[in-house]
Amino acid sequence: MIKIGIDKMGLALPNYVLDLKELAKARNTDPDKYTIGLMQKAMAIAPVTQDIVTLGAEAAAQILTDEDKAAIDMVIVGTETGIDQSKAAAVYIHGLLGIQPYARAIELKEACYSAAAGLEFARNHIANRPESKVLVIASDIAKYGLHSGGEPTQGAGAVAMLVSANPSILELNWDNVYQTRDVMDFWRPNYSPYPEVDGRFSTEQYTDCLQTTFEYYQQQTGKTLDDFAAVCLHIPFAKQGLKGLRSLKPSEKHEERFLEAIVYNQEVGNIYTGSLFLSLLSLLEQSNNLSAGDEILLYSYGSGAVCELFSARLVDGYRNHLNPNRLEELAKRQTLSITDYEALFFETISLDEKGNSPELHPDDSRFALQGIENHKRIYRKN
Numbered sequence: 403m404i405k406i407g408i409d410k411m412g413l414a415l416p417n418y419v420l421d422l423k424e425l426a427k428a429r430n431t432d433p434d435k436y437t438i439g440l441m442q443k444a445m446a447i448a449p450v451t452q453d454i455v456t457l458g459a460e461a462a463a464q465i466l467t468d469e470d471k472a473a474i475d476m477v478i479v480g481t482e483t484g485i486d487q488s489k490a491a492a493v494y495i496h497g498l499l500g501i502q503p504y505a506r507a508i509e510l511k512e513a514c515y516s517a518a519a520g521l522e523f524a525r526n527h528i529a530n531r532p533e534s535k536v537l538v539i540a541s542d543i544a545k546y547g548l549h550s551g552g553e554p555t556q557g558a559g560a561v562a563m564l565v566s567a568n569p570s571i572l573e574l575n576w577d578n579v580y581q582t583r584d585v586m587d588f589w590r591p592n593y594s595p596y597p598e599v600d601g602r603f604s605t606e607q608y609t610d611c612l613q614t615t616f617e618y619y620q621q622q623t624g625k626t627l628d629d630f631a632a633v634c635l636h637i638p639f640a641k642q643g644l645k646g647l648r649s650l651k652p653s654e655k656h657e658e659r660f661l662e663a664i665v666y667n668q669e670v671g672n673i674y675t676g677s678l679f680l681s682l683l684s685l686l687e688q689s690n691n692l693s694a695g696d697e698i699l700l701y702s703y704g705s706g707a708v709c710e711l712f713s714a715r716l717v718d719g720y721r722n723h724l725n726p727n728r729l730e731e732l733a734k735r736q737t738l739s740i741t742d743y744e745a746l747f748f749e750t751i752s753l754d755e756k757g758n759s760p761e762l763h764p765d766d767s768r769f770a771l772q773g774i775e776n777h778k779r780i781y782r783k784n
């Protein structure tokens with residue numbers, strides 16, 4: 403059977419970061435609650451000029467060559483923080499990147515889960531058209547609101563994955579199993595800028611969906627946890643992933659790999675759809691204990707809820723296609739004071755009666771929102 407999977411991976415984060423110890427101080431909370439209780443260190447903060455389109459375009463621009471742009475015939479963006487009820491973010495990104503016109507561009511939604519579905523849609527598409535490449539982007543800004551229960555678990559960022567035949571990083575196995583259950587653990591009504599969250603309930607649903615889907619996965623595939631060198635999970639905050647993993651009764655090796663798989667998430671926070679793939683990137687770039695042929699089990703969970711378990715196999719030479727300097731790059735982000743975080747992350751764009759925004763503050767990123775004119779979002783490409 404033709405081998406299909408992830409050929410390249412890109413990560414885009416905003417240039418700003420908030421240390422959770424600072425947040426704890428400002429909220430009169432013991433910092434250990436965040437650093438030990440949630441196992442998080444910092445969260446990425448996006449200014450108003452960075453949204454799911456600019457972050458998604460940047461993540462993809464880092465990995466795509468002109469040859470890729472000529473071969474891509476589908477762009478899928480998974481997100482739960484869309485910027486338009488109608489037009490897909492994938493269409494803006496297709497335009498900003500200059501991908502050849504005879505392509506599909508769509509946006510998928512189901513909380514933190516949809517990019518995992520996007521990955522399988524991409525795989526199935528390529529199975530029928532082996533010359534095609536599909537760009538799958540997970541892009542989100544996780545914002546729970548000032549003084550909210552979820553405030554320490556916010557974040558922003560995008561992961562882009564180029565899916566192709568004969569991939570350089572990971573071959574996807576054909577073993578996906580999924581589960582849907584209609585629960586209200588986290589949702590965001592159209593009229594609300596912030597989600598409604600039943601925090602405790604959502605953490606229980608995450609783990610119960612994992613356990614029950616894993617039982618089903620084992621029945622369907624005959625595989626057990628011992629077949630996998632590592633398990634990557636959706637990481638809304640690292641402690642959640644650890645609790646999920648432990649519910650599967652992992653070996654010491656799996657717990658060690660888990661610690662390598664949360665290095666980036668601990669510095670970035672929750673990026674919703676991208677969190678699982680950020681964790682995968684962390685594992686692949688930070689672990690010295692994996693080798694070609696190793697199998698990795700992946701767990702995607704989106705509140706509401708839909709989850710999926712699937713696996714992938716590491717390709718020979720995969721590390722040559724990743725970024726060994728990622729942590730140094732993360733360390734270059736600008737650390738914000740609490741006052742600047744509150745102003746920057748929660749800034750909103752006001753429009754006049756014609757739907758025009760005032761000029762937004764300068765942003766020299768490769769892609770930035772310049773403003774809104776006549777209700778149209780205007781993006782600038784540097």
Ligand code: COA
Pocket residue numbers: 432434435436438439440551552553554555588599600601602604605608638639641642703705
């Ligand atoms: N030192 C060390 N640990 C501490 C602590 C301290 N001083 N104070 C609290 N903790 C621990 C708690 O024991 C708990 O750990 P445990 O669950 O392993 O027992 C953890 O810190 C969180 O404390 P808790 O009291 O549960 O926090 P909270 O009521 O503020 O809620 C969330 C935490 C995660 C529920 C909240 O941040 C939230 O709603 N986040 C968004 C929801 C989300 O992401 N859900 C997952 C969807 S997939």
